[in-house]
Amino acid sequence: MSGFELKQRVEAIRQKVEERGLGEVLGRVSPGEVASVGADKRRVVIDVDFDTYLRAGARIGEYLGVVTILGSVMLGRVVEVRRRHVAHIAHIQTLYAPVEDLEGLKTPAQIVLEPLTECPIDFLDNCEPTPVYTPVDPLSVVFRPSPEFIAKMLGLPREGILLGMLYAGGFELPVEVRLPERAMYQHVLVVGTTGAGKTVLLKNMALSAI
Numbered sequence: 001m002s003g004f005e006l007k008q009r010v011e012a013i014r015q016k017v018e019e020r021g022l023g024e025v026l027g028r029v030s031p032g033e034v035a036s037v038g039a040d041k042r043r044v045v046i047d048v049d050f051d052t053y054l055r056a057g058a059r060i061g062e063y064l065g066v067v068t069i070l071g072s073v074m075l076g077r078v079v080e081v082r083r084r085h086v087a088h089i090a091h092i093q094t095l096y097a098p099v100e101d102l103e104g105l106k107t108p109a110q111i112v113l114e115p116l117t118e119c120p121i122d123f124l125d126n127c128e129p130t131p132v133y134t135p136v137d138p139l140s141v142v143f144r145p146s147p148e149f150i151a152k153m154l155g156l157p158r159e160g161i162l163l164g165m166l167y168a169g170g171f172e173l174p175v176e177v178r179l180p181e182r183a184m185y186q187h188v189l190v191v192g193t194t195g196a197g198k199t200v201l202l203k204n205m206a207l208s209a210i
Contacts, residue, residue: 006069013067014141016121022073023065023143026052030110035136037115042132044076046111046142053109056144062169064113065145065153072134073121075145075153078169080112113142117153129153147175162208163201179205 001009017025026048029035033045044066048058058081066074086104118134119127129152145153150166150173160178167173179188192198 009069010139010141013069013071013121017065017067017141017143020121020124021146022149023145024056025141025143026056026064027108027111027142029066029136029138029140029142031138033110033138035138035140037132037135042115043079044113044115044136046113047108048111048142049108050106058109058111059169059171062171063145063150064111065143065149066113066115066136067121067141067143068134069137069140070134071121072118073124074115074118074132074134074136075129075150076113076115078111079114082110082112083107084110117155119153124152129155147173151175161205163205181209184209 014025017023027046030045030047032047035044036042037044046064046066048056058078060078060081062078064076064078066076068074083105084107085101086107087101089107115132115136117129118132119129151158154166156166156175157178157180160180161184163177163179165172166175166177190198190201
């Protein structure tokens, strides 16, 4: 495959993300880091340009999506965000005075992602998400996923007793978390410290079931 054909393939993947409403494209998997998907370690480093970082931000615990050149779409969770001044990148020693050049802040943000689940992008509607087995390539497209995509990739049931809303990255997301009604015919254990909300949860579950 030529470089031109590969570029066309990556661009087609980007268009699929936008056309299918999977989310907002943020950046690419970093070409300067090893994207590791193994039995014991799953880490992908993402480069996000400074302007996008300034506009969209990045938070620990939030969800992001990745589409590989093999056509696999993944959901992952942010486990680390790295910010570096250009002085650090250039290995400039600040022995006598601190660097106060604010222009040096305009470096890409690096986001470390833990891949969670994947599906083939062409069969996403009928796919049951699985753990990640597909390698993640440098320069793979990265996007901030829609609520529908998050619910799909986490395998959250669409029907059942409403428990609450999904919480990630310090914010409540418009993603409902439900307990299938069939689970109520089995034992359900609710555990939490004093004041955590066990009673409120059970009350809300009872009201939701009416």
